[in-house]
Amino acid sequence: MKPFHLIPTAAAAFIALSSPAQADVKTLYLGMNGGPMEKAYTSQILPDFEKANGVKVVIVPGTSSDILAKLLANKAKPQIHVVLLDDGIMSRAISMGVCQKLDDGPELRQLYPFARTKGDMTAGVQLGMTGIAYNTRLFKEKGWAPPTSWADFTDPKYAGKVVFQSASSSTFGLHGFLMLNRLWGGSEKNVEPGFTKWQQSVGKNVVEYIPNSAKISEMVQTGEAGLFPLTPTAAGDLQEKGIPVAYVSPKEGPVLLLVDECVVANNPDPALAQKLAAFLLSASTQTRAAEAGRQIPTNKEAKMTEPMNKQLGNLDELAKKVNVVDWDVINVSRPQWDQRWNRQIER
Known part of the structure; x- marks a missing residue:
């Protein structure tokens, strides 16, 4: 079994909490994405849980794939208590037996139905959705109206201005591919x-396929990127940096992109891990997450900020229109799709 390696900040926190003066303070490890999400949780969300329960929560940041790899490497004796993973990776985590069922509670019953997985093995803590983002400065210069449909990616007027994330490495790119596939009569099974x-x-319009969304900021500023799949949260992060980007929900609906939580099976403190999981699902926590990091709630009782309401509209209505993809089918076929995409599309 491979040893579990803490990142330097997490290791430092672990050492500090092991001192005699603080030996009675328990530590929970939470695996999740880094960046703005980690910052929001560390500064404005987790301190309430720590104070109420007399514990320290240390975030172990990483991509969903990285975190799942850590769980599998330490499956017999895990050191992470709770993880937050993108829904596609979480589907794999469930099938690999690294999650235990969430305790029943009012928080689960307050969630939108699509945020609860079969058997309540996991639940969504953050509602994401892949829609369309566009370069507002470029569109104004060209006199183009904002996009309205997934089919806009095929419009010849956008030749050389479409940027698409690789469907073999990016959930955003995969979502975009699957929605266009549906428009052409396909499904996850076809x-x-x-x-x-x-x-x-679409291929005639694409100026570049990119492995993830990190390069979009630069490409928007240089005028290379005009149209691309993205989430409202990611678009908001770009806007906060002064990047001329806007998000639209296509008329066919965006694609559901959940961040799910999993209480790790056989973790060292299952009772506290379940308490942390319930805390993250609660309406009060998700309202705070919306304020701190523009995170869209999965709890129907939580509130979004006014700017979020203005951008997204009524969340209850939006939730009815969101497209759900079948990750069980996708994960079985994904290796073959990835090979075909790399060979046929990005050759």
Whole structure:
């Protein structure tokens, strides 16, 4: 079994809490994405739980794939108590037996139905959605109206201005591919329309395929990127940096992109881990997360900020329109799709 390696900040916190003066303080480890999400949780969300329960919560940051790899490497004796993973990776985590069922409670019953997985093995703590973002400065210069449909990616006027994340490495890119595949008559069980029609439609407009969304900021500022799949939260992060980007929800609906929580099976303190999981699902915590990090709630009783309400509209109505993809089917076929995408689309 491979040893569990804490990142320097987490290791420092662990050492500090091991001193005699603080030996009675328990530590919980929470695996999750770093960046703005980690900052919001560390500064404005987790301190309330720590104070109420007399514990210290240390975040172990990483991508969803990295965190799942840590769980699998330490499956017999895990040191992480709770993890937050993107829904596609979480589906794999459940099938690999690294999650235990969430305790029943009022928080679960307050969630939107799509935020609860079968058997309550996991639950969504943050509602994301992949829609369309566009370069507002470029669109103004060209006199283009904002996009309204996934089909806009095929419009010849956007030739050389579409940036698409690779469907083989990015959930945003995969979502975009699957929605266009649906428009062409396909489904998760039949991606032939997408692969057959792509190169003669969307492919003609793509200036570059990128492995993730990190390069979009630069490409918007240089005018290379005009249209691309993105989430409202990611678009908001770019706007906060002064990048001329806006998000729209396509008329066919955006694609559901949940951040799910999992209480790790066989973790060292299952009772406290379940308490942390329930805390993260609560309406008060998710309201705070919306204020601190523009995170869209999965709890129907939570509130969004006014800017979020203005951008997204009524969340109850939006939740009815969101498209849900079948990750069980996707994960079985994904290796073959990835090979075909790399060979046929990004060759």
